Amino acid sequence: MFIAAHATSGPQTPGRVAETAPPSESRTRERVLHMVSVDGPVTAVQLGRGLDLTPAAVRRHLDALVEQGLVEAHEPNAGARPSRGRGRPARAYVVSESGHAALEADYDALAVEVLRYLATHAGPEAVADFARSRTAESEQRYATELAAVGDDPADRAEALVHLLGRDGFAATARPVGTGAPTGIQLCQGHCPVQHVAEEFPQFCEAETESFSRLLGVHVQRLATLAGGHHVCTTFVPTGGPTGPGRKHGRGPAVVALETPALRPAGPPPGAGTRPADRHPHPAERHPDQHDPVTDEEGSPS
Template identity: 25%
Template sequence: MEGATTNGLRPLGLKGPRADIVRELKAAGGLAAREISCQLRLSANAVRHHLKELEAAGFVGHDREHRGGGVGAPTYVYRLTSDGEALFPSRYEDAVSRLLDHVVEKEGRAAAVEVLEARYRELADELRPILVDASPAERWATVTRTLSDEGYMPEVHATTLGTHLLVEHNCPIKQVAQRFPEVCEAEARFLAEVLEAHVTREAHISSGCGACEYQVGPVPLAGPGTGPSFTDKKTRELQ
């Protein structure tokens, strides 16, 4: 499970090494050329060539940064530009936004929120018979595959605490989520249900983070509220 990831989401209009480089930058947030070279097993010259072409196309930019605790000379760190971010699918976000505008106008905001929440209930209903006898590894594989199909670029890491860290590198409905933050709560409840776990959101794309991150741990064996559940780290810290 350590480092498990699904690789179905590809940047639109790119293929080959340049698509791979853009995807690595999307997942990591920022990388030096040598880091890209190691991860993709490409020569340094090939990586620099592709980065130059991606910069010329406006998909990638760079800054000089100190790495390794500030020791040594600064290095170039490459990141996606807004045009580079736009290469990743948004799951018909414009059409969804127009639909929600219509629902809000005709039936009110609560009805629009219900439409969004219903999608996660449908996903949970689809997965329930598949997961009924699934092992933990099979459960994770099924859920991450579903998230990948939905465009979230998920990655899962086992932690030393016996929990898992679920990282979603892409939000396919980012603009919708900013308008209707309730959809993020619905997603977290969906994760808690299908993973049969307690889920804590540690980072949130809609709050300006580079990814959504969830700590996924076992459900308490006893006590009030026992069962799959969700908490938000920011909300918990304010309590």
């Protein structure tokens, strides 16, 4: 479990208590950590009521979690009054930054296990369906706000960056390319499903399809955090007529960027005669040639 992952050798080091604690005690300690994450700042007495444990038992687990660096104890304010009876006010406990990271890693591990089960018993397409359904909620919300922006892909991309940034994706955009077509490079410095997408790229693919529909052009995902890059990078072509009603796959040719590191590391599924690239270099294609259209213009079924 996530607490054991912090185990190290030597006395009085983070994770040592969890390493030697019986399984039943480790499970109780995990319950304490989860409750602190939900209700913190919270006192030992309050935790005891919620977990049906004595304050002394809760403090023992809290002391272990503090020792591991997963929980922090905040001393009461000088003017604070005792919650009940005599004595000094009780300390309040909150989850530390390391504790939040441990909880997130635990959730990631559980999500991967569930998706493995789904892929084994229902097939990879079931995972793709789940990824698309997960993206649908945010896509609908973004589409409502982008409706007031207009049809220009550059304006819509800038607005999408703002919406992504508001949702914690650390998104930025900058113009790229010379001549025609030109475009915008949309970057995301944070991804909440990064570790899950390392094993299940269907989540990256679902987001890319969503961006194409939202922006009305055929976008190209060039790099991902899940693939080991420092940001997720998407090229948005802006050198041709577009609009929200434009079908996926009808946008202008994707320009090859000058930064080699941003090009795909290997052949994507369904690649053609050029195994290293999804799209031919602009110099090798006919000026009127469009990207191939498959499966109802690339829209997910």
